[in-house]
Amino acid sequence: MNASVLVINCGSSSIKYALIDEDPQAPRLDGIAERLGSQAAVLKGTDSAGERFSQPLPGADHAQALSAILDRLEGRKPSAVGHRIVHGGEHFTQAALIDDGVIAAIDSTAALAPLHNPANLTGVAATRQVFPSLPQVAVFDTAFHQTLPPRAYRYALPDALYRDHGIRRYGFHGTSHAYVSQRASQLSTHGAGGWLTAHLGNGCSTSAVWQNQSLDTSMGLTPLEGLVMGTRSGDVDPGLHAHLHRQLGWSLDEIDNVLNKQSGLLGLSGLTNDMREIEQAAEQGHAGASLAVEVFCYRIAKSLAGLSCALPTLDGVIFTGGIGENSPQVRRRVIQLMPHFGFALDDATNDATIRGREGALDRADHRGPEVWVIPTDEEARIAMETRHCLETHA
Numbered sequence: 001m002n003a004s005v006l007v008i009n010c011g012s013s014s015i016k017y018a019l020i021d022e023d024p025q026a027p028r029l030d031g032i033a034e035r036l037g038s039q040a041a042v043l044k045g046t047d048s049a050g051e052r053f054s055q056p057l058p059g060a061d062h063a064q065a066l067s068a069i070l071d072r073l074e075g076r077k078p079s080a081v082g083h084r085i086v087h088g089g090e091h092f093t094q095a096a097l098i099d100d101g102v103i104a105a106i107d108s109t110a111a112l113a114p115l116h117n118p119a120n121l122t123g124v125a126a127t128r129q130v131f132p133s134l135p136q137v138a139v140f141d142t143a144f145h146q147t148l149p150p151r152a153y154r155y156a157l158p159d160a161l162y163r164d165h166g167i168r169r170y171g172f173h174g175t176s177h178a179y180v181s182q183r184a185s186q187l188s189t190h191g192a193g194g195w196l197t198a199h200l201g202n203g204c205s206t207s208a209v210w211q212n213q214s215l216d217t218s219m220g221l222t223p224l225e226g227l228v229m230g231t232r233s234g235d236v237d238p239g240l241h242a243h244l245h246r247q248l249g250w251s252l253d254e255i256d257n258v259l260n261k262q263s264g265l266l267g268l269s270g271l272t273n274d275m276r277e278i279e280q281a282a283e284q285g286h287a288g289a290s291l292a293v294e295v296f297c298y299r300i301a302k303s304l305a306g307l308s309c310a311l312p313t314l315d316g317v318i319f320t321g322g323i324g325e326n327s328p329q330v331r332r333r334v335i336q337l338m339p340h341f342g343f344a345l346d347d348a349t350n351d352a353t354i355r356g357r358e359g360a361l362d363r364a365d366h367r368g369p370e371v372w373v374i375p376t377d378e379e380a381r382i383a384m385e386t387r388h389c390l391e392t393h394a
């Protein structure tokens with residue numbers, strides 16, 4: 001049996017895809033169809049020889065884009081489709097084989113992810129149309145964090161808001177935190193103990209993982225809670241909304257827009273949301289960029305220190321995501337801000353670890369909690385969970 005899984009991550013006007021074989025040596029085919037529904041729609045990707053392609057798809061919708069993706073699979077037939085679904089609410093604690101009931105349940109959590117879940121379901125509908133005979137599996141960003149205990153997921157709000165409206169902390173980036181913590185458990189002599197994970201990309205979140213189960217995480221009801229991100233503020237005083245409304249007359253939509261799209265690294269630096277550019281500007285003496293790096297790193301360290309309370313033992317910290325994998329400076333600063341934890345970062349190893357390198361960054365003979373860089377692979381995790389889900393249904 002061919003065990004390739006087609007991983008689909010569908011947005012309102014885009015479809016990211018990856019064809020992943022069970023054999024890790026088999027070449028991965030991946031790409032993205034963008035600007036769907038417009039004349040500028042285009043499919044870009046990489047073929048099995050590593051060559052990049054770009055194919056205009058003027059006016060294509062999601063189903064037409066999926067047909068074009070199918071033509072790019074070089075005759076390899078997927079045996080299943082794994083969909084990244086952002087929000088599974090409390091309903092989904094693991095991946096689910098998609099049927100009408102599962103679609104209805106995903107739809108019913110749309111209020112919690114109004115931008116993402118409907119777009120994800122568009123992808124499910126189009127995929128069912130193009131691949132009617134393939135099993136489809138939903139893999140949720142929130143599911144890994146469904147092991148959080150109530151003390152970690154409840155807000156100190158009136159109980160009815162939780163009971164009647166599902167207002168609680170859910171957490172996101174679950175496939176990434178699950179992937180890197182499991183990988184570190186395999187690679188480290190510490191095994192599956194207590195790991196702090198820091199996923200630092202455009203979106204950023206931390207998590208405390210004990211024996212492969214998430215016990216706490218920095219994102220909450222929405223992905224806005226927690227760390228400073230590219231354009232998101234992360235934690236602010238909850239009184240800020242009322243203050244901005246009363247003092248500046250801002251509407252809820254304006255406040256939402258500022259906190260999600262104009263804050264974070266972009267807001268602090270006044271320059272950009274891109275950490276590479278911020279690091280360069282800071283080196284050249286730009287005060288806003290220096291402050292952005294400082295606040296970014298301090299908030300990560302503070303979050304990791306706080307999350308350590310969830311773990312019976314601390315075996316190590318794992319950095320991942322575009323910034324976590326590529327910025328030695330951010331890793332060094334975060335570790336320096338946690339002097340009480342017994343880390344021993346080797347500066348030369350840290351400086352040499354960028355672009356896809358995986359490994360521990362500790363000084364030789366160090367016996368305490370470790371520092372790891374693990375490049376995340378959310379697609380591999382979605383493919384793995386898809387296979388596992390199908391095996392349990394076989």
Ligand code: ADP
Nearest residue numbers: 200201202203273274275276321322323326327
């Ligand atoms: P996404 O969350 O959209 O998947 P990524 O995980 O690719 O994003 O992370 C994007 C971030 O990684 C950007 O802020 C980018 O500047 C940063 N990044 C990528 N390479 C480097 C680098 N060499 N040094 C510092 N930051 C980097």
